[in-house]
Amino acid sequence: MSSFTGLNIVIKGLYAQQRALDVTGHNIANVNTEGYSRQRAVLETTRPMEVLGGRGMLGSGVEVQQIERLRNGFLDVKFWGESSMLGEWSAKSQLLTEIEMVFNEPSDAGLNTVIDKLFTAMQELSNGEKAGDLTVRALVRQTAIAFTNSLNDMATQFEKIQTDANFAVETKVKEINSYAQQISELNRQIMRYELDGSNANDLRDRRELLVDRLSSVVDVKTFEDTNGNFRVSIGGRLLVNHTSYNRLVLAERGKEYNGEMIDVKNPDVDAGGLYEILWDDGGDFNPKGGELRGLLDIRDSDGSPGTYKGVPFYMRELNKFAGEFAAAINDIHTSAYGLSGDYTQPGGEQILFFTNDITADSYTEDGSGVRTAIDPFITAKNITISKEIFNDLNCIAVAASHDTIPGDASKGLEMAGLRHQNVFPAYGTPEDFTKSLISTLGVDGQEAIRMRDNQEVLVNQTERLRMSTSGVSIDEEMANMVKFQHSYNAAARLITAMDEMIETLVNRTGLVGR
Amino acid sequence: MRVTNNMLVSNMMKNLNSNLRRLEKANDEMSSGKKFRMPSDDPVGVARSLKLRADLNENQQFRKNAGDALSWLDTTETALMQIKEVLQRVRELMIQGANGILSDEDSQKIADEAAQMRDELVSLGNSTYMGKHIFAGYITDQAPIGLDAGNGLDYMGDAGQIMYQVGVSDILQANITGTDIFSPGGKDLLADMEILIGSLNAGDSQAVGAFLEDVDIHIENILTMISETGAKVNRVELVVNRLEDEKLNFNNLLSKTEDVDMAEVIIRLKNEENVYMAALAGGSRIIQPTLVDFLR
Numbered sequence: 001m002s003s004f005t006g007l008n009i010v011i012k013g014l015y016a017q018q019r020a021l022d023v024t025g026h027n028i029a030n031v032n033t034e035g036y037s038r039q040r041a042v043l044e045t046t047r048p049m050e051v052l053g054g055r056g057m058l059g060s061g062v063e064v065q066q067i068e069r070l071r072n073g074f075l076d077v078k079f080w081g082e083s084s085m086l087g088e089w090s091a092k093s094q095l096l097t098e099i100e101m102v103f104n105e106p107s108d109a110g111l112n113t114v115i116d117k118l119f120t121a122m123q124e125l126s127n128g129e130k131a132g133d134l135t136v137r138a139l140v141r142q143t144a145i146a147f148t149n150s151l152n153d154m155a156t157q158f159e160k161i162q163t164d165a166n167f168a169v170e171t172k173v174k175e176i177n178s179y180a181q182q183i184s185e186l187n188r189q190i191m192r193y194e195l196d197g198s199n200a201n202d203l204r205d206r207r208e209l210l211v212d213r214l215s216s217v218v219d220v221k222t223f224e225d226t227n228g229n230f231r232v233s234i235g236g237r238l239l240v241n242h243t244s245y246n247r248l249v250l251a252e253r254g255k256e257y258n259g260e261m262i263d264v265k266n267p268d269v270d271a272g273g274l275y276e277i278l279w280d281d282g283g284d285f286n287p288k289g290g291e292l293r294g295l296l297d298i299r300d301s302d303g304s305p306g307t308y309k310g311v312p313f314y315m316r317e318l319n320k321f322a323g324e325f326a327a328a329i330n331d332i333h334t335s336a337y338g339l340s341g342d343y344t345q346p347g348g349e350q351i352l353f354f355t356n357d358i359t360a361d362s363y364t365e366d367g368s369g370v371r372t373a374i375d376p377f378i379t380a381k382n383i384t385i386s387k388e389i390f391n392d393l394n395c396i397a398v399a400a401s402h403d404t405i406p407g408d409a410s411k412g413l414e415m416a417g418l419r420h421q422n423v424f425p426a427y428g429t430p431e432d433f434t435k436s437l438i439s440t441l442g443v444d445g446q447e448a449i450r451m452r453d454n455q456e457v458l459v460n461q462t463e464r465l466r467m468s469t470s471g472v473s474i475d476e477e478m479a480n481m482v483k484f485q486h487s488y489n490a491a492a493r494l495i496t497a498m499d500e501m502i503e504t505l506v507n508r509t510g511l512v513g514r
Numbered sequence: 515m516r517v518t519n520n521m522l523v524s525n526m527m528k529n530l531n532s533n534l535r536r537l538e539k540a541n542d543e544m545s546s547g548k549k550f551r552m553p554s555d556d557p558v559g560v561a562r563s564l565k566l567r568a569d570l571n572e573n574q575q576f577r578k579n580a581g582d583a584l585s586w587l588d589t590t591e592t593a594l595m596q597i598k599e600v601l602q603r604v605r606e607l608m609i610q611g612a613n614g615i616l617s618d619e620d621s622q623k624i625a626d627e628a629a630q631m632r633d634e635l636v637s638l639g640n641s642t643y644m645g646k647h648i649f650a651g652y653i654t655d656q657a658p659i660g661l662d663a664g665n666g667l668d669y670m671g672d673a674g675q676i677m678y679q680v681g682v683s684d685i686l687q688a689n690i691t692g693t694d695i696f697s698p699g700g701k702d703l704l705a706d707m708e709i710l711i712g713s714l715n716a717g718d719s720q721a722v723g724a725f726l727e728d729v730d731i732h733i734e735n736i737l738t739m740i741s742e743t744g745a746k747v748n749r750v751e752l753v754v755n756r757l758e759d760e761k762l763n764f765n766n767l768l769s770k771t772e773d774v775d776m777a778e779v780i781i782r783l784k785n786e787e788n789v790y791m792a793a794l795a796g797g798s799r800i801i802q803p804t805l806v807d808f809l810r
Binding site: 031032096097100101103105106112113116119120123124126127128129132399403404405406407408409410413416419420431434435436438439441442443444445446448449460463464467468469471472473474475476478479482 | 515516517518519520521524525528550552553554555556557558560561563564565567568571572574575578579582583586643644646648650651652653654655672674676677678679682685688772804805806809
């Protein structure tokens with residue numbers, strides 16, 4: 001046994017405590033780093049030496065066996081699941097709030113008020129003797145224009161919400177591709193560093209942070225096999241496969257991509273330029289969670305059984321409202337007579353009140369001059385008053401026959417009476433229709449907010465558990481610092497003692513009498 | 515469970531955030547006075563509020579219609595009263611004229627006055643309200659009462675009914691047509707007047723006396739019209755009262771549905787403020803000290 005064995009043992013102790021202190025320093029420096037997991041130097045005794053003759057083993061000191069990272073993988077998986085759902089409901093609740101603002105109820109400026117004013121003006125015209133008053137007719141025309149403008153506006157704003165969601169989808173897809181690339185790059189680096197069996201702690205932290213961010217955008221599943229190959233899959237298909245990754249591409253609907261035509265999902269209501277998300281090999285992409293799911297649901301989903309009620313649902317309902325309401329009014333109007341001239345003649349009653357093109361005639365004339373009113377396809381976006389009413393107040397028709405002008409307003413009373421009639425077979429009166437639509441929206445909005453708030457609590461709870469396991473506690477690190485400092489001091493003190501012993505041996509023995 | 519300083523900070527921030535959220539909501543309610551802003555705040559309340567607002571608007575329109583109806587009926591009643599007075603004067607003239615001892619000159623003077631009365635009747639028959647003839651049915655832009663070749667009634671209006679809607683299923687007819695006034699039951703008032711004037715001119719006092727019965731029938735007719743109109747006025751006034759009551763009810767309900775109880779909201783606001791201040795004070799005390807402060 002060498003005389004310097006003891007020194008070796010203590011020096012090892014010195015190094016070990018130094019390393020441990022370094023790790024403590026690293027933890028303290030990174031206390032506020034996002035995604036950082038605290039690290040710990042795992043100290044282990046080195047291989048003891050045999051002292052022959054049955055006297056046992058002599059310990060040979062300590063070494064840092066590894067620097068381990070304290071992280072609970074299960075909590076990560078749980079967090080990624082909850083974070084996806086939070087992302088989905090956050091996106092949904094935000095967009096639903098925007099839809100609520102389009103309807104603008106309850107207020108004095110919403111759809112219901114405009115309908116009210118139209119019916120009120122119609123009543124004003126049809127009561128008593130005012131059927132011939134041009135001022136009252138002007139009022140009817142004005143409120144009708146306000147009504148159609150309101151509907152046009154709402155349709156345009158719905159399209160804008162779709163376009164905005166579309167832009168957000170584009171951004172999220174770019175984000176996903178960027179994360180995929182970064183994760184695969186980290187995979188390569190981690191593999192290189194861990195070839196000799198060590199832990200690439202900080203790189204793994206960075207990788208998990210990227211997956212955290214990815215999980216809020218889309219639903220994520222990860223696998224790491226025994227060889228250290230890390231795989232990430234989203235929407236059921238592999239995004240990152242160890243060091244290689246697949247990309248998502250955006251294909252504009254209505255145009256061809258790679259020789260194949262991409263269908264528009266809701267041709268009757270969709271805004272133009274919406275993107276379809278595909279994998280780069282052309283396969284369909286179907287996220288089941290995350291912000292992307294929320295955005296796609298609101299942008300594309302039409303509320304058919306089993307699907308979410310997104311913008312297309314509300315647009316279709318609004319179109320239904322515009323179409324059937326206009327048809328009910330037109331039915332009565334085209335059988336009523338106007339105030340003067342042409343409009344009081346048989347055949348002059350075929351004037352539409354609402355139509356879809358303000359530059360087109362309300363009727364077609366056959367060879368013998370008999371007029372028939374056209375049956376236009378009216379939607380919320382194109383509804384407008386007819387060209388004839390726009391140009392001439394006299395053609396607002398409220399009289400039942402052409403010789404009861406100007407006092408007859410019985411048809412006008414009928415039109416005003418639509419307020420209380422079941423114009424819509426599935427809903428009832430016009431007010432019932434708007435009320436039920438807004439209630440549906442309100443309930444869905446409430447649900448989205450509630451789900452989001454619940455998910456926030458769950459995510460916070462999981463995050464809290466993660467921090468409890470992996471977070472750096474300054475108090476703890478300070479205590480550790482003191483611990484390692486003391487050990488270092490003690491080891492240094494021991495070196496001094498051994499140094500003196502060796503000096504005695506080297507300098508003082510064999511010097512008798514000198 | 516292991517707790518780190520960052521967890522304390524993070525917790526404190528989350529709690530402060532939820533405090534502020536509640537504070538914001540209370541403040542919102544107080545400054546707007548409304549319980550909800552968007553359908554998602556309270557879908558049921560919003561649906562109810564929409565219905566009540568629509569009902570209130572309709573109620574307002576019905577009150578306006580009722581007001582217009584009353585004006586029309588007023589004008590009608592006034593015209594009818596004047597017609598009645600004219601007819602009563604005619605009756606007096608007839609009694610005078612039936613007196614056999616009148617001279618030709620006197621008969622002539624009575625005949626002249628009778629002719630004036632006839633013209634007055636035509637004029638009253640063409641009374642207007644806001645520029646529209648009230649006894650013309652639907653043809654309100656033309657004077658309905660005229661004289662035909664034999665100075666009998668030439669009615670140029672029609673039988674149209676001027677309607678006022680004062681309730682959802684409450685539509686009343688407010689007008690009386692010229693035919694009702696001038697030719698009840700096949701008799702023709704103007705033609706009768708013409709014959710009377712002729713008889714007066716001719717000095718035929720017996721013929722004049724025979725027409726007293728006819729005049730009475732006409733006067734009776736007008737009195738019936740007047741009482742009918744009076745009844746309609748009563749009915750409309752009752753409707754107006756009911757509509758006023760309804761308006762009060764609706765406003766009441768609307769307020770209960772939409773408006774916040776100010777006292778309750780203010781107390782809640784103060785409460786939330788207190789909680790927020792306590793959270794701030796408590797939180798700031800626990801996130802500050804660490805072991806570093808105490809190690810030499």
